[in-house]
Amino acid sequence: MDSTEPLHYLSIDKAGSLIRAGKLSPVDLTESYLERIDRLNPTLHSYISVNGDSARENAKAMDTEIARGHYRGPLHGIPIALKDLVDTEGVATTYGSKAFKDRVPSADATLVTRLKAAGCINLGKLTMSELAMVGPPNLGKETLNPWNTSHAPGGSSSGSATAVAAGLCAGSIGSDTGGSIRFPAANNNIVGLMPTYGRVSRKGVMPLSWTLDHVGPMTRTVEDAALMLHAISGFDPADRTTSTESVSDFRSALSSDIKGLQIGILEDSFVGIHPDIEGAMENSIKVFEALGAQLCPVRIPNYRVLHIANSVIYLVEAFNNFGTRLREDSSKLGKIFRIYGYMGGLFSADEYVQAMRLRSRTRVEVGELFERVDLILSPTTNAPPRRVEEFDPFVLTESTRSASAEAFNLAACPALSVPCGFNKEHLPIGLQLAAKPMNEQILLNTAYAYQEATELYREHPPFQA
Amino acid sequence: MEDEYLESLSARANLDLSEEEIQWVKTAFAGYRPQLEELMSLDLSGDEVGTAFLPFKKS
Numbered sequence: 283m284d285s286t287e288p289l290h291y292l293s294i295d296k297a298g299s300l301i302r303a304g305k306l307s308p309v310d311l312t313e314s315y316l317e318r319i320d321r322l323n324p325t326l327h328s329y330i331s332v333n334g335d336s337a338r339e340n341a342k343a344m345d346t347e348i349a350r351g352h353y354r355g356p357l358h359g360i361p362i363a364l365k366d367l368v369d370t371e372g373v374a375t376t377y378g379s380k381a382f383k384d385r386v387p388s389a390d391a392t393l394v395t396r397l398k399a400a401g402c403i404n405l406g407k408l409t410m411s412e413l414a415m416v417g418p419p420n421l422g423k424e425t426l427n428p429w430n431t432s433h434a435p436g437g438s439s440s441g442s443a444t445a446v447a448a449g450l451c452a453g454s455i456g457s458d459t460g461g462s463i464r465f466p467a468a469n470n471n472i473v474g475l476m477p478t479y480g481r482v483s484r485k486g487v488m489p490l491s492w493t494l495d496h497v498g499p500m501t502r503t504v505e506d507a508a509l510m511l512h513a514i515s516g517f518d519p520a521d522r523t524t525s526t527e528s529v530s531d532f533r534s535a536l537s538s539d540i541k542g543l544q545i546g547i548l549e550d551s552f553v554g555i556h557p558d559i560e561g562a563m564e565n566s567i568k569v570f571e572a573l574g575a576q577l578c579p580v581r582i583p584n585y586r587v588l589h590i591a592n593s594v595i596y597l598v599e600a601f602n603n604f605g606t607r608l609r610e611d612s613s614k615l616g617k618i619f620r621i622y623g624y625m626g627g628l629f630s631a632d633e634y635v636q637a638m639r640l641r642s643r644t645r646v647e648v649g650e651l652f653e654r655v656d657l658i659l660s661p662t663t664n665a666p667p668r669r670v671e672e673f674d675p676f677v678l679t680e681s682t683r684s685a686s687a688e689a690f691n692l693a694a695c696p697a698l699s700v701p702c703g704f705n706k707e708h709l710p711i712g713l714q715l716a717a718k719p720m721n722e723q724i725l726l727n728t729a730y731a732y733q734e735a736t737e738l739y740r741e742h743p744p745f746q747a
Numbered sequence: 748m749e750d751e752y753l754e755s756l757s758a759r760a761n762l763d764l765s766e767e768e769i770q771w772v773k774t775a776f777a778g779y780r781p782q783l784e785e786l787m788s789l790d791l792s793g794d795e796v797g798t799a800f801l802p803f804k805k806s
Contacts, residue, residue, distance in 0.1 A: 479800065493799070584789065590782035601760070609761055621771045625779070627760030628753075628772065633783065639791040642798040649803025675771075679778025694800055718803070 289314035290449035291742055294506040295533070297452060298356040301348065308348075308359025311452075312341035312403055315361045319405065319450050322745070325431065327423040328445040330366050331374060332406035337361065340403045347401075356509050356533065358401030363451040365442045366407040367414060367488035368497070370394055377488050378410040378419035378438075381607055381614035391486025392521065393455065393497060393514040400513040405451050408441030412619045413604065414457055414490045417673050420616030426670065427469060428743035429709050433667040436466035442500045443470040448743055453501040453510050457487060459494045460592050461662075461687030464699040467500055468662035468712025471701045471738065473729065474500045475507045478719045479694035480525040482511075483518035489603055491596035492523075494691045503739050504700065504730040508532035511722060527720050535723055538731040541574030545715075545728075546655035550585035551686035555664040562703035562711040563661050566732070570659070573731050580651050580658060582689055584640060589681055591637040591644075592688035593625075598634045601626030618675050641692045648693040652718045657728055660686040662699040662712035690716045700729040701738040748776045 287296070289311055300306035316334050323329050344359040364370065367377050369387035376382045394404070409425045411417055416437050418424035425440040427433040428448040435444045439456030443466030446454050456463040458476040467474025475498045482497050489495060499510035515529040547567065552560065567577060582588070601608065601623055607615060608623045615623065651658065664683060677683065690697040697716035704710055713732075717725040733739055753772065757764055764772065 587782055587786045587789070590779060590786050593779070594783075594786075605760075609763075617771070620768060621775050624760075624762060624764065624768065624772050625775050627762055628756040628776075633787065635796055636787055636789070636791065638796040638799070639794045640786065640789065642796065643791055643794040645799045645801075646794075646803065652803065676774055676778055679775055681782050692799070 290318050291502070293503045294357065294360050294452045294501065294509055295503065297360060298358065301359045302353060304348070308341040308344040308403065309338070311359065312337050312361045315405055315451055322448055322450060325426065326428055326444050326448055326745070327409055327425045328441040328448065328450050329363065329406045330376065330409045330422040330441065333373060333404055337403050337405050344401055344403065354401035357397070357513055359403065360401065360452050361403045361405045362397060363405045363408050363445050363454045364394065365410050365439050365454070365456050367410060367457060368394060368455055369486035370404065370407065373407065375407065376421050378412045378421055379615065379619070380421050381611060383421055387486065389486065392483040392518045394486070396514050408445055408454060410441060411438035412616045414438040414459060414462060414488065415619050415622055416678055417618045417675065420619065424670065427667050428745040429470065430707065431745060432669055433709060434670050434673065436469035436667060438462040439466050439500065443467055443472060443474070446470070446472045446500050446502055448745060453499055453506050455497060456500045458496045458498065458691070459490050459596050460691055461684045463498050463500060464662050464687050464697060464712070464714060467699040469667040469710055471710035471741065472500055472502055473504055473507045473698065473700050474498070475511060475698045476690070476696060477511060477515065477722060478696045480523050481696070481720070481722070482514050483521040483524050485518055485520040491599040493599065494592065494596050496691070504726055504733050505533055505536060507698070508536055508726050525720070530723065532723055532726055536730050537727050538734050540728050540731045543575045543657065543728065544655040545570055545575045545577045546580030546651060546658045547577055548658050548660040548686055549579045549581050551660035553682070555661055556666060558666060558705035559661045559664060559711055563713060566702045566713050569732060569735050573735060578655065580655060582644065582651070583647050584644065585685055586681060587640065588644065588685040588689050588692060589683065591640045592692055593678065594629050594633050594637040595641065597622055597626030598629050621675060622678060644689065645693045648689065648695060656717070656724055658716045660714045662687065662714040666705040666707070666709045666711065686714060695719055696722045696725055698725050698729055700732055702736070703738065748773050
């Protein structure tokens with residue numbers, strides 16, 4: 283071992299190199315995470331279930347393979363964890379809801395099959411907002427932010443973010459219908475990547491909204507996001523929405539040279555933001571300029587109604603998915619999902635169609651922006667992580683709270699959150715970059731350049747049990 | 748939101764809401780309503796449903 287980082291904070295990239303060189307055993311790495319989960323999870327509640335025995339067994343198998351000269355690639359022997367809406371064969375997958383607490387899938391999701399084939403070890407399932415909505419789960423305890431346990435981590439991929447930030451896994455999988463990967467990534471000083479719609483199979487992943495859902499990696503570094511994205515991407519005959527576009531080796535192609543890149547600053551997203559976020563963004567813009575990028579202001583028309591359009595679409599689709607439960611068995615669903623689930627049943631067909639028409643227009647308008655710029659930059663969130671007790675179940679009705687994230691769900695473009703600083707209470711802040719569909723590489727390159735210039739990923743939460 | 752209107756929407760969705768749930772839904776509707784009205788007032792003629800996953804440029 284020649285790294286100064288403790289095992290649980292090694293990047294996947296670094297741990298993978300050490301495993302390949304025979305300097306680190308997957309068994310030791312897995313044990314270090316399991317020990318840390320035992321110690322910290324009773325307070326953070328990142329995991330809803332831990333697969334200790336099967337993780338140890340798989341780690342031994344990965345060790346044996348290495349000893350026999352069979353190396354699967356950079357994820358060989360890497361311990362990861364999954365948001366509890368990703369199906370795992372024979373292991374409860376509860377969607378964070380009492381209504382599904384006994385649900386045990388008979389098959390792995392396609393992305394799980396791919397991660398296993400790449401050599402990943404699944405440590406367990408991660409806490410999430412009930413049915414990927416917002417706020418605390420309705421099953422298990424509320425996840426706390428490891429940077430300050432008085433604060434929430436953001437959602438809905440709350441456990442996916444905190445487990446990565448606190449060193450309870452090397453990387454995780456989250457899902458994103460309107461910011462649910464990017465918001466908790468920003469709130470926990472990690473990288474969260476929402477890939478292009480169709481890049482990653484959703485077969486075996488709980489549908490909240492068929493037309494807006496994405497699944498993607500949440501990691502401590504950009505290199506790690508590139509590695510995980512490469513492993514899970516690609517056409518899946520079991521998911522007809524997946525693209526047949528070829529998948530490149532995002533990690534090998536990473537470059538920090540962004541000289542001359544055109545970055546549009548999404549002006550609308552700066553209106554009404556918290557001063558600490560504004561300050562962090564101003565500093566970020568200076569970093570991008572120093573790296574040789576050229577920045578200019580851009581706007582997305584109808585920005586003020588993007589949130590309601592996104593909300594109508596996903597809530598109507600969610601009601602179609604979960605309507606029977608809402609009608610016949612609502613006592614097992616929590617207040618938040620009931621409020622918004624019912625709303626999905628109450629919006630009219632006319633409102634849904636109008637939202638979908640706006641979506642079509644937004645896609646064209648965002649496309650026109652990408653003829654002028656390579657990337658669009660905005661704050662990931664408009665405020666630092668809230669205090670736990672300040673949760674307002676009606677927060678989702680606020681008009682532009684999350685529009686900068688939702689714009690790219692609507693336009694089916696990839697977007698990523700990368701750490702960009704801390705507020706006065708030393709709570710993390712993230713910035714969002716978005717790119718044209720299937721252009722994850724430029725997204726990763728730009729985030730990588732920024733990460734290397736700022737080195738914010740080196741700082742870890744102060745939380746200790 | 749008027750009670751009769753919410754009742755008609757609930758009946759259409761085949762939902763039997765409790766008094767408490769009706770209040771939740773009314774509060775959510777109150778938050779969404781100005782945005783919903785703005786969305787519905789947009790002239791989106793020429794923009795068809797189902798084109799959101801097509802290439803960026805209109806043909």
